[in-house]
Amino acid sequence: MPLFKLAGYISGPVLFLLLLLLPLNMDPLVGKVLAIAAWMVVWWMTEVVSLSVTALIPLTVFPLIGVMEIGEVAANYASPIVFLFFGGFVLALAIEKVDLHRRIALNIIRLTGISPDRIVLGFMLSTAFLSMWISNTATTVVMLPIALSVVQLLIHDEDGFTKNDRNFALSLMLGIAFAANVGGTATLIGTPPNTVLVGFMEQEFGTSLSFVKWLMLGFPFMLIMLFLIYFILVKWVYPNHLPRFDSSAALIKGELRKLGKIDREEAMVLTVFAATALLWIFRAPINKLIPGLSLSDAGISMLAALTLFSLPANMKAGKFVLEWKDTNRLPWGILILFGGGLALASGMAQAGIIDIIGDWISGYDSNPFLISALSIFVVLFMTELMSNVALVNIFIPVLAGIAIGLDLPILHLAIPATLASSCAFMLPMATPPNAIVFASGHVKVHQMARAGVMLNFLAVLLLILLAQFLVPMLF
Numbered sequence: 001m002p003l004f005k006l007a008g009y010i011s012g013p014v015l016f017l018l019l020l021l022l023p024l025n026m027d028p029l030v031g032k033v034l035a036i037a038a039w040m041v042v043w044w045m046t047e048v049v050s051l052s053v054t055a056l057i058p059l060t061v062f063p064l065i066g067v068m069e070i071g072e073v074a075a076n077y078a079s080p081i082v083f084l085f086f087g088g089f090v091l092a093l094a095i096e097k098v099d100l101h102r103r104i105a106l107n108i109i110r111l112t113g114i115s116p117d118r119i120v121l122g123f124m125l126s127t128a129f130l131s132m133w134i135s136n137t138a139t140t141v142v143m144l145p146i147a148l149s150v151v152q153l154l155i156h157d158e159d160g161f162t163k164n165d166r167n168f169a170l171s172l173m174l175g176i177a178f179a180a181n182v183g184g185t186a187t188l189i190g191t192p193p194n195t196v197l198v199g200f201m202e203q204e205f206g207t208s209l210s211f212v213k214w215l216m217l218g219f220p221f222m223l224i225m226l227f228l229i230y231f232i233l234v235k236w237v238y239p240n241h242l243p244r245f246d247s248s249a250a251l252i253k254g255e256l257r258k259l260g261k262i263d264r265e266e267a268m269v270l271t272v273f274a275a276t277a278l279l280w281i282f283r284a285p286i287n288k289l290i291p292g293l294s295l296s297d298a299g300i301s302m303l304a305a306l307t308l309f310s311l312p313a314n315m316k317a318g319k320f321v322l323e324w325k326d327t328n329r330l331p332w333g334i335l336i337l338f339g340g341g342l343a344l345a346s347g348m349a350q351a352g353i354i355d356i357i358g359d360w361i362s363g364y365d366s367n368p369f370l371i372s373a374l375s376i377f378v379v380l381f382m383t384e385l386m387s388n389v390a391l392v393n394i395f396i397p398v399l400a401g402i403a404i405g406l407d408l409p410i411l412h413l414a415i416p417a418t419l420a421s422s423c424a425f426m427l428p429m430a431t432p433p434n435a436i437v438f439a440s441g442h443v444k445v446h447q448m449a450r451a452g453v454m455l456n457f458l459a460v461l462l463l464i465l466l467a468q469f470l471v472p473m474l475f
Contacts, residue, residue, distance in 0.1 A: 008046025044390035052333035055340020077339030080298035081199030087301025088189035092134035131183025168240040180433035211280040341393030357401025380420040388421035426452035
């Protein structure tokens with residue numbers, strides 16, 4: 001075990017015991033919750049055990065030390081937001097199972113053209129679109145083999161693998177990873193940090209975030225970031241100056257031919273996918289039109305999941321579009337991680353820690369603009385070193401307390417910081433997409449960092465602008 005992980009493994013529980021047993025000048029309940037929070041933060045930051053294992057600490061320790069009854073804690077692990085994401089995961093499983101994601105990606109790439117720059121753009125647009133609905137890791141895993149096939153055409157051409165060829169390969173790999181990271185920011189279900197924020201706001205403050213309003217904020221942010229990523233990679237840092245790749249068009253067409261015509265199962269999944277997206281977007285008007293219907297985002301998500309498990313692909317054989325064994329690939333640990341984050345936030349709220357932070361901040365003449373900018377900057381650069389889900393779980397309750405102290409709407413601080421957690425562009429270990437393309441062998445750490453540091457600062461500036469203008473308009 002690396003030394004820093006061993007230090008985290010020991011210091012987490014030790015810090016918990018010290019804060020629990022030392023006579024500190026504070027409310028005993030506050031001390032207990034802070035002790036558990038300290039243990040969780042240390043283990044989340046060092047990842048000495050799985051993030052999901054750390055997320056079980058509140059479920060086991062809160063009842064033992066008298067913070068909350070086990071039933072009260074367990075309710076966080078069965079929050080409607082957990083089921084919203086469960087349904088989203090099931091929908092993603094179905095899209096992957098029938099190869100619909102591959103068909104969508106190949107068609108987008110085919111439409112964008114065969115010049116090198118347009119190929120990079122096509123891969124980025126395909127990756128971002130898929131990442132809006134399925135996990136950024138799964139999206140990157142799907143896109144990478146297709147991209148590597150295109151790169152192989154260059155390696156085996158007449159002039160070998162030149163510097164311009166290497167720049168193209170580098171732009172393609174980094175474009176896929178970075179587009180996967182920002183693609184999930186466009187929708188509520190696109191990336192786990194978004195759902196952590198939604199769950200926290202609904203549970204602690206009774207505030208619901210609508211799918212449409214988030215789309216109105218997240219989609220423009222995603223598009224602007226995609227343009228910036230494309231420009232930085234292709235036009236500035238790693239220009240390739242290559243001619244058209246006529247052979248790549250044949251490669252894409254060949255891949256589409258292998259898929260064949262859209263089959264019955266793909267059509268079914270596409271129909272459910274489209275219907276689910278439309279219901280999320282038009283939920284509010286439908287509820288007004290049909291009194292007593294009470295559609296919710298989580299309810300729509302679970303309806304989609306139930307439909308996919310119930311749709312017969314072959315009635316005679318008793319085969320359905322999705323079967324329960326398919327859920328072996330579902331990331332159950334992420335659902336537990338959500339629950340643990342919500343439980344910790346619930347404990348902090350119950351102990352009054354959020355109010356304490358608010359009272360402390362209100363005692364200073366703090367500038368809301370500087371607080372917002374600083375929180376964006378800190379979250380964005382911290383997410384290079386630790387899980388964005390764990391970071392948001394830790395940071396959002398603190399920002400809520402700061403917002404209360406400054407008499408600001410909580411979402412004005414929390415939303416930009418949440419979006420910032422998905423903007424890790426510098427290091428391979430920051431996100432799974434970064435790590436996956438790094439493993440391709442076409443990307444070195446200093447090459448990722450060179451483009452990534454520029455994109456990090458541009459993302460900070462863009463988020464500060466959104467926080468000042470677009471977030472207040474929508475929320």
